[in-house]
Amino acid sequence: MDVTSTCWTLLVSFIFSIMSADQENITAESGQNVTLTCRAPNIKNDLVEWSRADLGDEYVLFYRDDLSVSDHQHQSFKNRVDLQDRQMKDGDVSLVLMNVTINDTGTYKCRVPLDKTHSSNPISIIFLSVVDPPAPPGGATEDGDGVGRRHHGRLIASVLCLVVIIVVFFKIFHHYCDPL
Structure with missing residues (x-):
C-alpha cells in the first residue's frame, strides 16, 4: 500500500470516527x-x-x-x-x-x-x-418564517462546518502524506 492510499485511509477513518462517536x-x-x-x-x-x-x-x-x-x-x-x-x-x-x-x-x-x-x-x-x-397554522411568527428559517440556518451552518473540517483535514493529510 503506498503512502497516498494510507493517508486517504487514515483520513476516511478519522472522519468516520468523528461522526460515529457517542455524540447525539x-x-x-x-x-x-x-x-x-x-x-x-x-x-x-x-x-x-x-x-x-x-x-x-x-x-x-x-x-x-x-x-x-x-x-x-x-x-x-x-x-x-x-x-x-x-x-x-x-x-x-x-x-x-x-x-x-x-x-x-x-x-x-x-x-x-x-x-x-x-x-x-x-x-x-x-x-x-x-x-x-411552532406557531399555529396560518399564524405568523416574529420574523415571518421564524422557526423554519432558524432550522435551515442551523442545517446550513452544520453542513458548512463539516465541509470545513473535511477540507482542513484533507489539507493536513495531503501536506504530510504527499509523496512529492
Whole structure:
C-alpha cells in the first residue's frame, strides 16, 4: 500500500470516527420532557454525573447511593431531572429532563466515575437544542418564517462546518502524506 492510499485511509477513518462517536443532537420544543440517553455497561457502582460545561462546578444531576444529591446541583435543574431507571438496569443511566425551556439548550455530558473520588471521561455527549413550539397554522411568527428559517440556518451552518473540517483535514493529510 503506498503512502497516498494510507493517508486517504487514515483520513476516511478519522472522519468516520468523528461522526460515529457517542455524540447525539436532540431538538425539543419548550415544555416537553426529554430523555438524554446514556448507557454504562459494566457499571460497578451507583455513581452517575450529568453535567453541562457552562454550569461550572454545578451539576445537572449527581446520583450516589440510590439518591439524587442536591449539593452542587444547579438551581435550574432542581426538581426537574431524574434518572430514567434508578436501578440502572443494564447500565441505563439516561437522564429525564422535565418541562424543558430555551435555557436548557446546551451540551450535556454523562459520566460514571470509577469511585467517589475520581472522575472519568464522558460516556455520552448530547447537544440539546430547545426551540419554541411552532406557531399555529396560518399564524405568523416574529420574523415571518421564524422557526423554519432558524432550522435551515442551523442545517446550513452544520453542513458548512463539516465541509470545513473535511477540507482542513484533507489539507493536513495531503501536506504530510504527499509523496512529492
